[in-house]
Amino acid sequence: MTTQANVLYDDAPYLNVRDEGFSIRSVEVTNAREKSWFARTPYGIAVLRYADMQKLLRDPRLRQGAYAWPRLNGVTGLFASWWSRMLLSQEGADHARLRRLANPAFSPALVTALKPTFAKIAGELIDKFSGAGECEFVGEFAEPYATRVITTLLGLPDDEWQRLAQLASEMGLALGVTFKADVVRIDAATQKMFDYARSLIEERSAKELGDDFISILIKTNRENQEALSDEELYDMVVLAIFGGIDTTRNQLGLAMDVFLAHPEQWKLLGEKPELGRAAVEEVMRVRPTVTWVTREAVQDFEYNGVAIAKGTTLHLFGQAACSDPREFPDASFDITAVRKPHFGFGGGTHHCLGHFIARGDMSEALAILAHRLKRPRLNGEATWLPDSGNTGPNTLPIAFDRS
């Protein structure tokens, strides 16, 4: 480390990302972003500005860093070992092999074909509460919607959704700052998810295999263990269920929360359903469930005059970067604005695998909701996951005008 780099490093603001009360949306973070492109944290640095995040997300001198999340939290166990083995934590040839295997099941063409199904699921859920003029948005819409999209996609029985949603939700606690405190609950849910995956694979294997994702994985595994080992098969099925449910539920809850504060935008979306996709992008820019992504240096290098040592963790604060006034002079929520891409799906080699589906199903859901639920407003007290890590409302009671 050069002397100059040391000075720069020591002068940088400090953010305690370990604190349960820490928020990427806080003034503390905004102030830090104005002072410096990065901040020091209890482990590694936090990258705060858009241009730097854009570069570092795909920098080949960094690897995906979330694999170390359990270790950084001092946690071992079932979730921790699955997390460190699965697709997102892999690099290089193994990552490419698994990614190529999974890609066809998440293609844009498939999503286009599923649009009518998304609309049907959304319509059925809204029918159940529209007459009441109120609902608990997470429990009555976001969660069943996200879960039924996944059960449909994976060809699982519809009546499994509640059980799977519960397990995904409990496993999801691992991605928040309370990981260590919740580990017993998280591991119990992970065990049940693996049991479910195992019985699903056994059941599917007993039948004639189709073209669905699970069948394709089973076929590959049967033909060649090198292409997909037994362990990788289970890990992938658990990832497909967990990854699809937890993030989409949280993101839909966050979307509703943002629109509650911007009624004129909701009204506009209700009148122009073609803005559904733009609404998803704008919500994910200002209020992503994945508030930061992590990278780890695989070699020593210098960036912006700061020496980054091999092994350093870099928290890329997507939410802070996407309100950076250098790139978004008017960062106010506007679903008609043309924006630079947000980082809500990460980026680079590890760009979210399921993003076409997430974008497709949330676009459809938001457009239909805005059309049917007029003038939504908060109807009681919402409860929340911790504000950083993977965030979102646990419950969000709303009222609306009966249509």
Place this chain on the structure above:
Amino acid sequence: MKICVDLKKCQLHGQCIIAAPEIFSFNDNGELKWIESPDEPLRKQAEDAADVCPEQAITIEQGS
């Protein structure tokens, strides 16, 4: 076939390199390079790359 990449849309995620390593690569400056008119046996790879690009920046034109 001819492969076109809209570099205004491209965000250099590198998903095309995973899907079609024989067509796409990054050079030492981190810029995307690709074989513009690959041989027919690489069509599947080219289509996979176009399909998987998160920004949908890749198009395949027919003909030589």
